[in-house]
Each structure stands twice: as structure tokens, then as C-alpha cells.
Amino acid sequence: DQQVKQNSPSLSVQEGRISILNCDYTNSMFDYFLWYKKYPAEGPTFLISISSIKDKNEDGRFTVFLNKSAKHLSLHIVPSQPGDSAVYFCAASAGGSYIPTFGRGTSLIVHP
Amino acid sequence: SAVISQKPSRDICQRGTSLTIQCQVDSQVTMMFWYRQQPGQSLTLIATANQGSEATYESGFVIDKFPISRPNLTFSTLTVSNMSPEDSSIYLCSVADRGNYGYTFGSGTRLTVV
Numbered sequence: 288d289q290q291v292k293q294n295s296p297s298l299s300v301q302e303g304r305i306s307i308l309n310c311d312y313t314n315s316m317f318d319y320f321l322w323y324k325k326y327p328a329e330g331p332t333f334l335i336s337i338s339s340i341k342d343k344n345e346d347g348r349f350t351v352f353l354n355k356s357a358k359h360l361s362l363h364i365v366p367s368q369p370g371d372s373a374v375y376f377c378a379a380s381a382g383g384s385y386i387p388t389f390g391r392g393t394s395l396i397v398h399p
Numbered sequence: 400s401a402v403i404s405q406k407p408s409r410d411i412c413q414r415g416t417s418l419t420i421q422c423q424v425d426s427q428v429t430m431m432f433w434y435r436q437q438p439g440q441s442l443t444l445i446a447t448a449n450q451g452s453e454a455t456y457e458s459g460f461v462i463d464k465f466p467i468s469r470p471n472l473t474f475s476t477l478t479v480s481n482m483s484p485e486d487s488s489i490y491l492c493s494v495a496d497r498g499n500y501g502y503t504f505g506s507g508t509r510l511t512v513v
């Protein structure tokens with residue numbers, strides 16, 4: 288049973304527009320959430336995170352929103368750039384554990 | 400963040416053989432983690448490698464199939480033993496980044512078993 292779900296395997300967005308990547312989770316013990324970006328032939332790289340005590344965290348063009356009641360988080364990229372084309376993984380951890388549970392990823396394509 | 404060198408980057412292996420994947424970290428770390436990403440699937444934790452003790456394996460993974468060595472605080476190996484086509488995956492090592500509760504990953508090893 289997947290505890291972290293990314294239901295959209297792919298997303299295509301035009302350059303300059305907003306990209307919204309969604310993630311749902313089922314484990315109410317999760318209290319820390321992370322997004323990773325992965326290019327082909329490279330390992331995932333940390334992008335942005337959010338603690339359950341917050342509902343928003345922003346870093347430049349990237350903003351993560353957390354809706355605890357809905358057990359849902361989303362990553363917004365504004366404006367989207369072709370270099371953002373990658374697979375994005377949502378991950379969650381519980382109780383200060385360094386061991387997150389990952390979703391299956393969403394492949395984002397930003398076309399000019 | 401730590402820098403991880405992982406090799407080989409890819410390999411094609413015959414079924415029944417074994418492959419050892421190496422990860423070198425540029426700083427001393429207490430725990431190293433080994434993940435597998437099967438096609439279309441999420442990153443799944445195989446085991447946690449601690450220096451000076453046996454690795455801790457997650458449910459569904461056993462030492463005989465995935466033996467791990469951790470001879471010092473900067474190096475670890477994962478062996479995929481007696482391979483079958485079902486072992487075709489990307490294997491990744493990682494370390495915890497205490498600065499953001501995130502992980503730093505190696506570049507991965509893409510394994511194809513034929």
C-alpha cells in the first residue's frame with residue numbers, strides 16, 4: 288500500500304506558465320515533507336521541504352503548499368523554465384526520522 | 400552537502416552473476432542508505448549501512464541477496480547477488496543531510512540483467 292502517492296505520472300507545461308505537481312499521503316504520522324528533482328542519469332537532488340507546522344514554504348520560483356486536513360501537498364514552479372524538465376519525487380518522513388517514504392514521481396516537461 | 404561518487408554508472412549483467420556497487424563519500428557519515436528504483440516505481444529503501452555493525456534491512460530484502468559492506472565512515476558497497484531480470488533497476492546510495500533533513504544521493508547505477 289503506497290503511503291505517498293503521486294497520481295500524475297507526467298505533466299506538460301509551457302515555458303513561463305505555472306507548474307503544479309501534486310502529492311497525497313495516507314500516514315497521519317508524517318510530519319516532514321520533501322521534494323526532490325531527478326535528471327536522467329543523475330541521482331535525485333533535494334529541492335524544497337516543509338514541516339507540518341507550516342502550510343507554505345517558498346524558495347525562489349519554488350513553493351510547496353501543505354494541506355494537513357486533506358493530507359495533500361503540492362509544488363508550484365513559477366515561472367516554469369525548460370531546465371525544470373525532470374522527474375519530481377514527493378517524500379515524507381515521520382518523527383524526525385531521516386528515512387523518507389517516496390512517491391513514484393511525476394515527469395515534468397516544460398516546452399518552449 | 401556531501402558529495403557522493405557512485406560506480407559503476409551502468410552495467411549489463413548475465414543472470415546468475417553478481418554485481419558490486421561502490422559509493423564513496425567526501426566526508427565521514429554515520430549512516431549510508433541503499434535504495435532501489437524499479438521501472439515506474441518509487442525509490443525503495445533496501446538497507447541502512449552502519450559502520451562497524453551489520454546493515455539493517457527493510458522488509459522484503461535479505462542479506463544473502465544484497466550483502467552490504469561498510470568498512471569505514473566514507474565508503475560502502477552493495478552487492479546484488481545471483482541476479483535475475485527482476486533485479487533490473489536503478490540502485491542508489493545516499494547519506495542524510497542534517498541541514499535540511501533531506502538526503503544527498505549518488506548518481507545511481509542502472510543495472511540491466513539479461
